[in-house]
Amino acid sequence: MLIRTDEVVDLETPSGPMRVHVSIPLNEGTYPAIILYSEIYQVTAPIQRLAAMIAGQGYMVVTPEIYHEYEPAGRVLPYDKDGTDRGNELKYTKTIQSFDDDTESLLEWLDNNPNCSGSIGSFGVCLGGHLSYRAALFSKVKSAVCFYATDIHSATLGFGKNDNSLERASDLKGELMMVWGRSDPHVPYAGRRKIRDALEEAGARVEWHEVDGQHAFLRDSAPRFDAALFLNYMALTNSFFQKTLR
Numbered sequence: 001m002l003i004r005t006d007e008v009v010d011l012e013t014p015s016g017p018m019r020v021h022v023s024i025p026l027n028e029g030t031y032p033a034i035i036l037y038s039e040i041y042q043v044t045a046p047i048q049r050l051a052a053m054i055a056g057q058g059y060m061v062v063t064p065e066i067y068h069e070y071e072p073a074g075r076v077l078p079y080d081k082d083g084t085d086r087g088n089e090l091k092y093t094k095t096i097q098s099f100d101d102d103t104e105s106l107l108e109w110l111d112n113n114p115n116c117s118g119s120i121g122s123f124g125v126c127l128g129g130h131l132s133y134r135a136a137l138f139s140k141v142k143s144a145v146c147f148y149a150t151d152i153h154s155a156t157l158g159f160g161k162n163d164n165s166l167e168r169a170s171d172l173k174g175e176l177m178m179v180w181g182r183s184d185p186h187v188p189y190a191g192r193r194k195i196r197d198a199l200e201e202a203g204a205r206v207e208w209h210e211v212d213g214q215h216a217f218l219r220d221s222a223p224r225f226d227a228a229l230f231l232n233y234m235a236l237t238n239s240f241f242q243k244t245l246r
Contacts, residue, residue, distance in 0.1 A: 037128030040087025153191030
């Protein structure tokens with residue numbers, strides 16, 4: 001399926017304009033929408049390719065610039081020490097309320113978008129995995145895919161490093177697909193067990209995967225990229241969204 005990836009939209013949010021990148025099939029019609037939350041580096045080339053791959057399966061993919069309050073529109077943080085330090089600094093500077101406000105603004109915009117079928121899911125990697133999880137707290141989000149989501153087990157996302165994501169497990173509205181690498185130092189075994197136990201106790205609908213992989217194994221062109229896992233889990237992601245969004 002041919003797609004276009006050149007559309008950008010500047011949405012108004014309570015904390016200022018947020019640039020959103022849109023990838024969508026070329027054929028006219030309506031499509032289920034997927035909010036793609038990036039890692040701490042914002043909309044990098046690997047994230048753009050990820051968006052294109054998902055859109056090519058028949059979805060409208062919208063990728064927000066998560067640090068729009070602090071960086072100019074279009075800013076991409078480099079995959080180096082300075083970029084990593086800046087990205088980590090900002091995820092503990094921005095408030096949880098602001099992260100949630102961004103999601104709410106996206107959902108309101110999609111509600112009125114003629115290309116959106118009205119069926120909405122979310123997808124995220126790293127920090128974005130956590131944001132995808134939080135998106136599932138909104139009733140409009142039918143399903144959420146979360147790859148190696150950071151800070152959920154430690155409840156340390158946002159200003160003050162004191163989020164309530166796991167505490168609100170019983171508030172989850174959407175169905176979850178959660179994928180973890182067993183060699184991920186950011187989410188160790190004890191952290192994964194804590195998350196799964198909380199989801200089980202809350203009665204959340206969750207599809208759980210643990211693989212022999214590292215953190216960020218989906219990021220192509222990087223040392224930890226695992227092509228076999230990438231292909232396998234993108235196929236499973238598509239099957240999950242086919243089940244939950246169509």
